Amino acid sequence: MSARAAAQERTAWLFSAPVLAIILLVFVLPTALAMALSVTDYSIYALADWDNLRFVGLGNFVDLFTTPLFWRALGNTALFAVLGVPMAIGASLFTALLLDDVTVRWKPLWRVLLFAPYVTSIVATAVVWRFLFNERSGLINRLIGAVGIPPVDWLGDPHTSIPAILIFVTWKIFGYNMIVFTAALSAVPGDLMEAARLDGAGRWGRFRHVTLPAIGPTLLLAAVMSVAGFLQIFAEPYVMTLGGPAQSTTTILFFMFEEGFKWWNLGQASAVAFILFLMILALTLIQTRVGKRYEWL
Amino acid sequence: MAVTSRARAVVANAAVALLTLLTIAPLGYMVVVSFMPRGESGMLPTPLWPSRWSLENYHELLVRRLIDGAWFDYRIVPALWNSLGIAALSTGLGLLLTVPAGYAFAKLRFRGRERLLKLLIASLVVPGQVAMLPLFLIFKELGLVNSYAGVILPSLAGIFAILFVRQATLAIPDEMIDAARLDGAGEMRIFARIVLPLLAPITVTLALFMFLGSWNDFLWPLIILADQQRYTLPVAVAAIAREHAADAELMMAAAVVTTLPVLLLFLSLQRYYMRGLLGGSVKG
Amino acid sequence: MEGDARGWTRRSTLALLPALGVAACARSVAAPAPLRLWAMSWEGDYSPLLMPAFTAATGIAVEVQSLPTTASHEKLLIATAGGALPDVFMLFNGWLTEFATIGAIAPVPDPSIVAGMFPGMLDATRVGGRDYAVPWSVAPQVNFYRRDLLAAVGYDAPPGDWPALRTMALKLKRRRPDDFVFLMLLNWPTALINILSQAGVRPLRDRDTRANFSTPEGQEAFAWYASIFADGLAPKALSTEVQDPVAAFAQGYFAIWPSGPVTLRDLAQRNVPKHLWSTARCAGPRGPGALSGESASLCVAATTGRPADAWALVRHLTSVESELHFQRAIGNLPANLHAWASPQLDQPVLAAFADQMRYPAPGPKVIEWEQIQLQVQFAAERVVRGVETIPQALAGLDTRVDRILAKRRALVEAGKLA
Numbered sequence: 001m002s003a004r005a006a007a008q009e010r011t012a013w014l015f016s017a018p019v020l021a022i023i024l025l026v027f028v029l030p031t032a033l034a035m036a037l038s039v040t041d042y043s044i045y046a047l048a049d050w051d052n053l054r055f056v057g058l059g060n061f062v063d064l065f066t067t068p069l070f071w072r073a074l075g076n077t078a079l080f081a082v083l084g085v086p087m088a089i090g091a092s093l094f095t096a097l098l099l100d101d102v103t104v105r106w107k108p109l110w111r112v113l114l115f116a117p118y119v120t121s122i123v124a125t126a127v128v129w130r131f132l133f134n135e136r137s138g139l140i141n142r143l144i145g146a147v148g149i150p151p152v153d154w155l156g157d158p159h160t161s162i163p164a165i166l167i168f169v170t171w172k173i174f175g176y177n178m179i180v181f182t183a184a185l186s187a188v189p190g191d192l193m194e195a196a197r198l199d200g201a202g203r204w205g206r207f208r209h210v211t212l213p214a215i216g217p218t219l220l221l222a223a224v225m226s227v228a229g230f231l232q233i234f235a236e237p238y239v240m241t242l243g244g245p246a247q248s249t250t251t252i253l254f255f256m257f258e259e260g261f262k263w264w265n266l267g268q269a270s271a272v273a274f275i276l277f278l279m280i281l282a283l284t285l286i287q288t289r290v291g292k293r294y295e296w297l
Numbered sequence: 298m299a300v301t302s303r304a305r306a307v308v309a310n311a312a313v314a315l316l317t318l319l320t321i322a323p324l325g326y327m328v329v330v331s332f333m334p335r336g337e338s339g340m341l342p343t344p345l346w347p348s349r350w351s352l353e354n355y356h357e358l359l360v361r362r363l364i365d366g367a368w369f370d371y372r373i374v375p376a377l378w379n380s381l382g383i384a385a386l387s388t389g390l391g392l393l394l395t396v397p398a399g400y401a402f403a404k405l406r407f408r409g410r411e412r413l414l415k416l417l418i419a420s421l422v423v424p425g426q427v428a429m430l431p432l433f434l435i436f437k438e439l440g441l442v443n444s445y446a447g448v449i450l451p452s453l454a455g456i457f458a459i460l461f462v463r464q465a466t467l468a469i470p471d472e473m474i475d476a477a478r479l480d481g482a483g484e485m486r487i488f489a490r491i492v493l494p495l496l497a498p499i500t501v502t503l504a505l506f507m508f509l510g511s512w513n514d515f516l517w518p519l520i521i522l523a524d525q526q527r528y529t530l531p532v533a534v535a536a537i538a539r540e541h542a543a544d545a546e547l548m549m550a551a552a553v554v555t556t557l558p559v560l561l562l563f564l565s566l567q568r569y570y571m572r573g574l575l576g577g578s579v580k581g
Numbered sequence: 582m583e584g585d586a587r588g589w590t591r592r593s594t595l596a597l598l599p600a601l602g603v604a605a606c607a608r609s610v611a612a613p614a615p616l617r618l619w620a621m622s623w624e625g626d627y628s629p630l631l632m633p634a635f636t637a638a639t640g641i642a643v644e645v646q647s648l649p650t651t652a653s654h655e656k657l658l659i660a661t662a663g664g665a666l667p668d669v670f671m672l673f674n675g676w677l678t679e680f681a682t683i684g685a686i687a688p689v690p691d692p693s694i695v696a697g698m699f700p701g702m703l704d705a706t707r708v709g710g711r712d713y714a715v716p717w718s719v720a721p722q723v724n725f726y727r728r729d730l731l732a733a734v735g736y737d738a739p740p741g742d743w744p745a746l747r748t749m750a751l752k753l754k755r756r757r758p759d760d761f762v763f764l765m766l767l768n769w770p771t772a773l774i775n776i777l778s779q780a781g782v783r784p785l786r787d788r789d790t791r792a793n794f795s796t797p798e799g800q801e802a803f804a805w806y807a808s809i810f811a812d813g814l815a816p817k818a819l820s821t822e823v824q825d826p827v828a829a830f831a832q833g834y835f836a837i838w839p840s841g842p843v844t845l846r847d848l849a850q851r852n853v854p855k856h857l858w859s860t861a862r863c864a865g866p867r868g869p870g871a872l873s874g875e876s877a878s879l880c881v882a883a884t885t886g887r888p889a890d891a892w893a894l895v896r897h898l899t900s901v902e903s904e905l906h907f908q909r910a911i912g913n914l915p916a917n918l919h920a921w922a923s924p925q926l927d928q929p930v931l932a933a934f935a936d937q938m939r940y941p942a943p944g945p946k947v948i949e950w951e952q953i954q955l956q957v958q959f960a961a962e963r964v965v966r967g968v969e970t971i972p973q974a975l976a977g978l979d980t981r982v983d984r985i986l987a988k989r990r991a992l993v994e995a996g997k998l999a
Contacts (some may be wrong), residue, residue: 002564004478005406007406007483007484008406008407008484009405009407010404010484011484011485011488012401012405012407012410012571013397013398013407014408014411014423015400015405015488016398016402016403016507017399018394018398019394019395019398019453019454019455019459020413020453021392022450022453023420023454023456024858025435025450025455026428026451026453026454027423027425027428027451027454028418028420029431029433029435030427030428030429030430030431030432031423032429033434034427034428034430034431036431037430037431040471041988043988044658044679044682044683044947044948045663045988045989047661047681047683047991048683048684049997050993051997053996054991056392059556063984065359066984071429072510074436091478093318096718097311098313098316099313100307103306103309103310104306104309104313105300105310107480110313110314110317112564112567112571113317114316114317114320115567115571116320116321116324116560116564117320117323117561119509119513119554119559119560119563119570120324120513120555120556120559120560121512121515121530121531121555121559122513122515122531123515123531123532123534123535123538123555124531124534124551124553124556125556126329126538126554127534127538127548127549127551127552127554128323128324128326128552129323130325130538130542130547131330131338131545131549132323134545135824136339136341136824137338137339137340137341137343138343139326139343142343148310153421156819156824161511171320175320176574177432179571179574179575180574180575182573182575183574207453211868216342219516224310225449228424231424232424232426232998234426234513234516235516237369239535239537240540242651244768244819245768246768246819246820246962248496249480251427256426256430257492257516260430261430261520261655261659262654262655263693263952264658264662265311265427266430266431269430270431273426273427273429273430274427276424276426276427277424279429280422280423280424281422281423284422287529292424321989329846344992364630365630366630367629367630367631367632367633368629369629372877406755433662433663434662436663437662437663437664442659442662442664442665443660443663443664443665444664449859510964520659520665523659523660523665523666524646524665525646525657534646536649536652537649539649539650539651540622540649540650580655
């Protein structure tokens with residue numbers, strides 16, 4: 001190898017080795033260990049004495065599949081994703097389209113303000129929204145009371161707890177994809193739009209036939225990333241509802257946290273983590289498959 | 298024609314303004330309630346404005362009080378310093394580690410580069426929480442539980458940051474770097490004198506991402522920090538939130554203390570943040 | 582020259598720095614580092630009140646950290662696993678077996694520390710025959726009741742056995758059909774567990790490795806619990822739906838509230854007139870029986886570097902003066918027998934507590950007891966909501982608890998556990 005090539009190689013390793021080492025330590029190693037833990041019965045007894053540890057093969061997974069709360073958590077998480085992704089993507093798209101209108105002025109100002117919730121701490125805003133959803137003195141009930149709707153116990157009724165949290169989550173995250181869609185909308189071919197308008201296509205027609213295909217890939221990517229995000233909801237149930245009421249907001253991650261750190265069933269909790277990983281992996285594979293089929297990737 | 302387009306402009310602008318108002322309203326209300334006297338927010342009908350502006354919530358939250366000869370302290374100010382210090386260290390070290398690595402993956406040729414790159418991209422799929430439980434056990438063996446290092450270390454594994462910097466660096470023309478090499482400049486010199494200045498805007502964006510990410514990080518500090526003195530702000534606020542759910546004014550003050558610094562930071566540097574989200578390319 | 586003069590000043594300033602450093606080190610060596618205490622709930626929030634006396638007597642400062650109750654189990658476990666426990670910490674009695682088994686707490690070194698405690702309480706703090714904690718606050722449940730509401734149907738106090746209690750409750754309900762009689766919520770397990778205790782249910786069998794709920798006693802207890810809700814005597818509600826129980830009790834929406842000493846303080850703080858309420862022992866199937874509550878004890882961490890100081894702090898916190906101070910501040914009940922001799926505790930409303938304290942019913946000494954209690958709560962909720970019949974619920978409960986105990990069973994059968 002020439003001296004210059006050798007110099008490049010040396011520098012490259014110098015530059016990347018430290019961070020790669022850290023990634024190995026805090027990411028690769030623990031993930032492998034998680035697979036290993038998930039086939040043992042690591043529990044509080046193992047904390048008392050290492051000797052108590054046993055290999056149980058798929059025992060943890062079988063146990064999980066016969067635990068009602070696990071299925072409840074899966075169902076809740078799926079509900080969060082199924083309801084939340086359209087809400088969030090829809091809100092982001094709607095706002096992006098609104099802002100994209102040529103007649104709107106002071107666009108940078110609106111963009112920044114609409115994005116602000118995204119950079120705030122989830123714990124702080126969860127506390128604020130818990131107060132807003134308060135049945136007696138919350139602003140939300142005051143608002144809907146002004147139009148004659150009786151007060152709703154948002155966070156105390158198992159039927160409204162998920163929608164309440166979803167409203168909060170949408171508020172918090174819609175700004176991110178709004179910006180992403182704004183960028184995508186600016187790349188919509190202008191001449192195509194002109195041609196469509198000259199052809200007499202109305203607002204909706206132009207949207208369906210010009211805008212939508214142009215931002216399709218971006219929409220898909222955003223939707224898939226959103227689903228992955230919704231599958232990992234934790235802080236909101238932790239701060240606002242403690243997984244309740246009646247376990248209606250216990251998500252997979254919340255279940256994993258309680259199994260792992262409240263009861264110290266690290267073996268079972270690792271099994272849950274593994275299942276979560278498989279779910280997100282499946283999601284990504286579907287995304288690649290769909291994207292390739294429509295030639296969006 | 299002009300009339301309808303003006304009407305449309307009014308409607309469009311009004312819609313955007315209303316939407317923005319609704320979005321900002323919770324944050325505004327948070328600030329307003331934090332200045333209300335204790336117990337006022339629970340009165341019906343819910344007040345929208347303080348009857349008198351009071352600093353008592355901030356005082357109780359931030360100041361050590363002497364009651365009956367004993368000291369009471371929510372320890373929010375230490376948490377504030379902890380968050381600040383940890384975020385600053387995370388950002389500084391993070392940049393130090395990931396910017397050179399991103400450059401290396403983009404412009405330096407070395408064995409295994411493509412394979413490593415594929416592995417990095419693939420690992421984006423794995424959610425961070427999978428590693429959390431065993432990582433705790435590993436840190437326990439290393440004696441890093443309840444330490445600042447224990448909080449900062451996981452945040453330095455910046456896979457996304459590496460890819461981000463790499464994406465930005467790819468835009469630098471190869472000819473520029475090759476020409477410098479032909480001139481006899483060493484690799485380090487090329488990096489320091491040519492590449493870094495070009496990456497400056499990206500570095501600012503990345504620094505902002507990292508700082509915000511570290512400040513708002515919740516789950517891992519919750520697990521790894523046991524001592525109240527070492528809590529970061531989100532962890533401290535979550536602890537108070539459990540027991541003081543009914544003290545809305547106090548909780549709003551805590552929320553303000555947690556969100557205001559980052560909001561101000563974001564507002565002052567939002568240009569970089571937005572640019573980073575929209576492209577990450579070197580050219581403005 | 583001017584530059585030289587400035588340089589001198591800089592140099593002399595720099596020379597001062599090491600001196601300051603030495604002085605600072607000397608200062609920190611002189612004063613001992615503060616002891617660390619973790620406690621939950623009101624004990625955590627108000628423990629600082631007890632510290633000035635200790636610091637004055639021993640010169641050791643104490644740093645109190647208050648843990649949120651609902652997050653305390655995980656925080657303590659994480660601290661144990663991570664070697665980050667404080668010097669002294671509070672534990673609910675139900676967790677003592679767990680923390681003793683994993684080696685988190687140190688055994689009591691000196692019998693004089695626990696001398697003078699309620700003997701029944703020491704039963705709960707003993708693990709494997711050794712004392713591992715010092716009882717600190719006793720919190721059995723009693724029935725808080727509205728004297729005026731009961732008087733209106735001709736009762737001085739709630740009867741002590743279930744059939745008579747039910748008769749009275751039905752009279753109350755007929756008189757005020759829109760209100761409820763019992764403030765018992767579906768996710769407050771303590772009252773339910775107490776019903777089981779009083780019915781004589783022994784939750785586990787076979788050296789505490791198998792569930793034992795499908796018994797006549799279990800059936801009786803569940804039947805009584807379910808009947809309360811079926812007759813509309815208690816709301817089929819969770820604590821998130823009744824956010825202010827004190828106000829609800831004060832306003833008469835509930836006539837009877839099984840609760841612990843904390844409610845004494847809550848009622849006093851909200852200025853609920855004293856003549857409106859009183860306390861009585863909880864009713865059992867054939868008269869009041871044994872039951873417990875959320876009593877707590879103080880433990881010294883096995884990993885503390887200062888055991889002598891730590892035990893001194895424990896001695897101080899469980900002394901008569903501290904217990905009485907606490908009682909005034911937060912309504913805590915002392916575990917110290919001598920404290921009960923004080924006139925401060927001679928109030929009529931405390932009589933029921935003092936009485937009940939002599940009949941504690943500690944839970945089984947297994948690590949999984951906390952999880953098992955939750956399963957009992959879920960099973961009962963399913964019965965109340967009509968999802969399962971009582972035999973079905975008990976059988977399901979047995980199955981689930983058996984699974985929870987699987988590891989324990991394996992270890993006991995292998996001879997590794999007592």
